[in-house]
Amino acid sequence: MIVKHLPPAARQVVEAVAVQNGVCVRPIPLKKIDLTTGKVENVDVPCGATLASKCPSCATRNRQLRMVQCREGWHVEHEPVTVQDEPNARQRGLVQQRADLQAARDRAARDGAPTGDLDAVIADVDREIRAAGVRGVVLPDAKPKRSRSTRRRQDAPDLPKRPRERRTVGRVYSTPDGAAYRPSLFVTLTLPSYGKVRPDGTPVDPDAYDYVRAARDALHFSKLVDRFVQNVRRVAGYDVQYFASVEPQRRLAPHLHMAVRGMLPRAEVRAVVAATYHQVWWPPVGEPRFEGENLPEWCDGVGYVDPTSGEVLRTWDEALDDLGDEPLHVLRFGPQMNVQSVLAGTKDADTCIGYIGKYLTKSIAECHTPATDAQRRHVRRLADALRYEPCSPACANWLRYGVQPKNAKPGMRPGGCRSKAHKSEHLGYAGRRVLVSRKWSGKTLGEHRHDRRAWVLEALGLTDEHADPGRYAWRPVPAGDPDLLPLAHRLLKEISRRQQWRTALRLAEARASGQPVQDLSAIGKAA
Structure with a gap:
């Protein structure tokens, strides 16, 4: 094969330099309108991507x-203070609108009129309420919640329960010489084996490898983690806080790195892991009832019907009413785990934080890119198992097994569910990559970002022009705006600005430390 080398394109070079200087390569142009002076200018806002494949x-x-965020909350010595904000005018207005819509829907229901349009509007308002920063549910569903026995499974050991203490920080321990320390935990949890694998993660016997169980465990892994946290808090006796990240092993099964505030004996943590399980109470999914071209058809007013007999398929609630005494699937953690005690400010703490953040810039599938034919076949087999596995009550794959999905609508087709759980880059895990408890550091990620910006501005001796958010209005830049420069020009402008800031920051740090600054250009080169 003859390889012909071509010089890099100018756009490619500009983006490479932008990445080198920490400049967003996919900035979002917005019009910034100063409501006091009337000044209008175009401003590039970083895209905020979390994957390096989109914006490094x-x-x-x-x-x-x-x-x-992980470091600040792990070994705190004082309780994080969380203050609940008062409802603002927008939140109160949306809730009032929600109340009016609910009253209109109740009247329509009493009169026997259709409520579908009102339900759609109510759902939109509910989404706006959540986007406005309101936690929880404004109006719970009037339909009674389906519940099952909370008795523990016979094959799961019982867990002790300690009286609850109103604290989130760990205990302080003392040594005989009077030194005090406050250790915390770093826990790594994995899923059980689905068959023997080689060092590269591929099965020794692919035909015997349990891909179905691997797919179901990946789909419901986040629920198992929730159960683990609940059990840890029950055994610990206080409101345990955690910071965790989810990433795949080489065999493609998700596993968890978790920083836990406070200390528990390793034996108790292992007992909690052994006693933790999650049951999936869903209709059975054995042999498919519909496949190929023989698929259920949509009929207005009744939902999906059998194309041959015209029989209406069971609804989701009807299918749940027919469940037996055994769940569809039971998740458990595997025997391989790691539990270690960590002290603040140590090398071990930095190493653990590095583990947690190691793959956060990559998608699940990018963490271990298949390099051999065996690895690629392993990925394809898992993807095949995930294709027709239901991922949620609303998944279109339920039609394959003769059940109408929850909130069924026209156009649903088995194997065509758009949930990210079925996409190859997620390998079945559709949950959040970073899991943070509410009282971890007392700050949101946005507040950590604001602290970082405030530190830079203070070091440079600058004022924050956006300190008064009500002063500015932001609008999208319309297509064809003559004031919008080409992307390459905007990137070059931002690169120059970033280099100036970095030089000024290095100069400010040198002056603050009392070091003589003799050559400003040398600082610029070091930046």
């Missing part, structure tokens, strides 16, 4: 913020 600069910045 923003992904790296997000990873650094996450690691700072």
Whole structure:
């Protein structure tokens, strides 16, 4: 094969330099309108991507913020203070609108009128309420919640329960010489084996490898983690806080790195892991009832029907009413785990934080890119198992097994579910990559970002022009705006600005430390 080398394109060089200087390569242009002076200018806002495949600069910045967030909350000595904000005018207005819509829907229901349009509007308002920063549910569903027995499984050991203490920080331990220390935990949890694998993660016997169980465990892994946290808090006796990240092993099964505030004996943590399980109470998915071209058809007013007999398929609620005494699937953690005690400010703490943030700039599938034919076949087999596995009550794959998905609508087709759980880059895990408890550091990620910006501005001796958010209005830049420069020009402008800031920051740090600054250009080169 003859390889012909071509010089890099100018756009490619500009983007490479932008990444080198931490500049977003996919900036979002917005019009910034000063409501006081009337001044209008175009401003590039970073895209905020979390994956390096989309924007390396923003992904790296997000990873650094996450690691700072992890470090600040892990070994805190005082209870993080969380203050609940008072409802603002927009939130109150949306809730009032929600109340009016609910009253209109109740009237329509009493009169026997259709409520579908009102339900759609109510759902939109509910989304706006959540986007406005309101936690929880404004109006719970009037339909009674389906519940099952909370008795523990016979094959799961019982867990002790300690009286609850109103604290989130760990205990302080003392040594005979009077030294005090406050250790915390770093826990790594994995899923059980689905068959023997080689060092590269591929099965020794692919035909015997349990891909179905691997797919179901990946789909419901986040629920198993929730159960683990609940059990840890029950055994510990206080409101345990955690910071965790999910990433795949080489065999493609998700596993968890978790920083836990406070200390528990290793034996108790292992007992909690052994006693933790999650049951999936869903209709059975054995032999498919519909496949190929023989698929259920949509009929207005009744939902999906059998194309041959015209029989209406069971609804989701009807299918749940027919469940037996055994769940569809039971998840458990595997025997391989790691539990270690970590002290603040040590090398071990930095190493653990590095583990947590190691793959945050990559998608699940990019963490271990298949390099051999065996690895690629392993990925394809898992993807095949995930294709028709239901991922949620609303998944279109339920039609394959003769059940109408929850909130069924026209156009649904088995194997065509758009949930990210079925996409190859997620390998079945559709949950969040970073899991943070509410009282971890007392700050949101946005507040950590604001702290970082405030530190830079203070070091440079600058004022924050956006300190008064009500002063500015932001609008999208319309297509064809004559004031919008080409992307390459905007990137070059931002690169120059970033280099100036970095030089000024290095100069400010040198002056603050009392070091003589003799050559400003040398600082610029070092930046």
